[in-house]
Amino acid sequence: MRRGLSAVNLCALALGLAFLYLPILVVIALSFNESRLVSVWGGFSLRWYGAVWQNEALLAAVWVSLRVAAFSATIALVLGTLAGLVLARAAQFRGRTMLAGLVYVPLVMPEVVTGLALLLLFVALEWERGALTITLAHATLSLGFVAVLVQSRMLSFDRALEEAALDLGATPFGAFFQVTLPAIWPAILSGWLLAFTLSLDDLVIASFTSGPGATTLPMRLYGQVRLGVSPEINVISTLLIGLAALALLVASLAQKLVRARTEAGAPMRD
């Protein structure tokens, strides 16, 4: 077989990558544009990066978004991990099917519906809407994703390992932290990153559940775009892309680290 790519394959690959990443490259390139007009190239400049730094409304939105994303991802991590563990472990109990269904519903529910439902709930409870309500809403949304990741990892986890830990004197708690968690933490970390990204990215649910004083970044950007695209938006987008890339890098490095640690030492054959 021939190594390397034929012209057709190369072409297909280039088109595919362009389809996926050209829009992103355009945004990144334009963030370094000198011109005030978004679509006209006026030379390389970091001018708008400086401008973003001065734009307090935008920075406040970034801060709200990061806080909401971090907190909601953490809540989703704890609850989603517990749900995933129960779904993978507890063999049969009353309402198992219902629990599975309830955990997965937010994954397929249209966001508009979730958003509206949460809004009505918060209104009925007479909660003041703000960063807290957005955080809770996002945790509800992303809990299911964490649960799915943890559950699928648990299914390939050998139960005998936990039993061995119990047999050797570890309490169920000790067995979980010393044996189960080291095996499944890459899945939990992936879940957290996914939840973080989902929250950072969400516009619909945030719009429904936010209140005065808690404007997330997507809400701010969307509001600005309606008034005309400013070069600052390109800068913020570029920074977000950088953040997402960094998160991906961390996740894959973590997986590699785990693999390297379990594969240390020269393999030996019988």
Next chain:
Amino acid sequence: MPPALLALRGVCKRFGAVPALADVGFNLAAGEVLAILGPSGCGKTTLLRILAGFEAPDEGTVALDGRDILPVPPWRRPVNMMFQSYALFPHLTVERNVAFGLRQERLPRAEIAARVAEVLALVRLAGLERRMPHALSGGQRQRVALARALAKKPRLLLLDEPMAALDRRLREETQVELLALQRRLGIACILVTHDQAEAMALAHRIAVMEKGRIVQLGSPAEIYRRPANRFVASFVGDASLVAVRVLGQEGGMLAVVAAANDTLHLSVPASTAPALPPGGMGWLMLRPEAVQVAPASRTEDAGALAARITHASYAGALMHYRLALAEGIELRASRPAASGDAPPFAPGDAVRVSWPPGAAVLLAE
């Protein structure tokens, strides 16, 4: 008699409607090795899991050193198990795997290190402390699993199919080592296996299980020579089984006739036979190595029966024969292949077969 280390009484366990264990009871003495032998699905693994604390019986009692251990959770039982899959912690080195149980007890570091070094030397793994489990051979993994269980100095060691994952040559070697180690440490063991050779080689006593019940409990020799029923006879070693009808007692012997052929009269020692009334049905069991085969021309042995070789296979040290004693009655015989007295027989040869009077055993069912 010293009190038993472990005493099980009337242990029952059901999974849904399926009984996994029915009225299981036995005693285990200190330093004793008991093999629980049976086909898969006979309940032997459930029994082991009850002893380890992973399952609770529906009925019955389990006492260790005279104390009821059923309310004690697995992590507080002085019982350790070697898992069939070994269940080594993949993210920990050999040393940390072995130290795991000791760290749970919060022993001082120096003591943990000393105990780990001691058991690793015991299983001949010194020098591999820093290896990860996946970088070990199958035999080494098995020894890490054993060391990890031994490090806790359990009152009772449970072995779940300890040799199942090893190839045959390694298995025999490991059996010898395990036996030497057990005799040296004097640790009481319960060994679960479906391999009768392993049970015979390692255990002081064997409990043969079928469908959740212990059908026979005895020394390997007892089980082999005096199986309690047909199942035990055919599960432990090879056996020829002939359906027979009891005629009556003559002197010290019980006369029987083959069910398939009224003219084939046989006899067994009455002392070892179950109490069967005349006319009762039973099975006559013969071990292949007890059956002597001689050429048909040799007629001096009055008790010998005429038979025909139907199948002969060479197995190195032994020749395995199948013989037709009469229509529908088959016996198996294993004779030394290289014995000088007679050339091996071929299928179709007419022969005379005989066996020592005590070799035939009558089974009730």
